[in-house]
Amino acid sequence: MKVVAVSYLNTVPFIYGIERVSPLGRLSLSLAVPAACADILKKGEADIALIPAAEVLQIPNYKVITDYCIAAEGAVDTVALLSNSQILDIKRIYLDADSRTSVLLVKILAKEYWGIEPEWVDGIPLQIKEGEGVMAIGDKVFEMEKVFAKKWDLAHEWQQMTGLPFVFAVWVATTERGKEFEDELNEALKVGVENIAASIPAKYDFQKAYNYLINNIKFNLDEPKRESLKIFWEKIITPG
Numbered sequence: 001m002k003v004v005a006v007s008y009l010n011t012v013p014f015i016y017g018i019e020r021v022s023p024l025g026r027l028s029l030s031l032a033v034p035a036a037c038a039d040i041l042k043k044g045e046a047d048i049a050l051i052p053a054a055e056v057l058q059i060p061n062y063k064v065i066t067d068y069c070i071a072a073e074g075a076v077d078t079v080a081l082l083s084n085s086q087i088l089d090i091k092r093i094y095l096d097a098d099s100r101t102s103v104l105l106v107k108i109l110a111k112e113y114w115g116i117e118p119e120w121v122d123g124i125p126l127q128i129k130e131g132e133g134v135m136a137i138g139d140k141v142f143e144m145e146k147v148f149a150k151k152w153d154l155a156h157e158w159q160q161m162t163g164l165p166f167v168f169a170v171w172v173a174t175t176e177r178g179k180e181f182e183d184e185l186n187e188a189l190k191v192g193v194e195n196i197a198a199s200i201p202a203k204y205d206f207q208k209a210y211n212y213l214i215n216n217i218k219f220n221l222d223e224p225k226r227e228s229l230k231i232f233w234e235k236i237i238t239p240g
Ligand SMILES: C=C(O[C@@H]1C=C(C(=O)O)C=C[C@H]1O)C(=O)O
Pocket: 006, 008, 010, 034, 035, 051, 052, 053, 070, 076, 078, 079, 098, 099, 100, 101, 102, 103, 137, 138, 139, 168, 169
């Protein structure tokens, strides 16, 4: 069975769990940026995927499985609007092509929370001018944020607006896998989430990665997160 998951630091506990406790010994795992994970699942090239929350409704016969997700309760740190201008002065926002969910999230926040109507441009350019901002996700934010005076953490802003956590990605299956399989996948993910320190690959600054995975990323898909997901889906189906 083919599984595809997001290739960022925030999924390393899941990867660790799946690699050690591959459910029923029959999962083969590959990694991709969030936008590509959704495309791979849509094309039927994977059976199960960790996909951006915004893409779930577009997957035929989708079923959200497992008790796990990529979410934040307050600041997430790696999903941000970066700029050198004040929020009300931002007239153009560039959008990270790796993202599906955060592209919609930043548009909701612009309209409903910040009250701005910028021009939206796909892709991140090399240089950002006054009056412009860039929405970026994933590990690259750790580097990009150093050169901007301002950072709006999109999960923090969502929490300010709704009082809820924000769910960035969930596990989705396209065909019924049965309870036994789902229980085993849950168990594998649980092993990862309970062994965060061991799951961090050597290429990362350990302390920074550990703090991020413990403090910023929340892995349990609990009731407030399911509620938040419903609200986000309603907003993207009927914008405004
Ligand atoms: C929190 C993050 O969430 C990611 C952001 C996504 C998106 O914007 O579409 C999708 C999946 C998540 O892995 C991150 O990568 O920093």
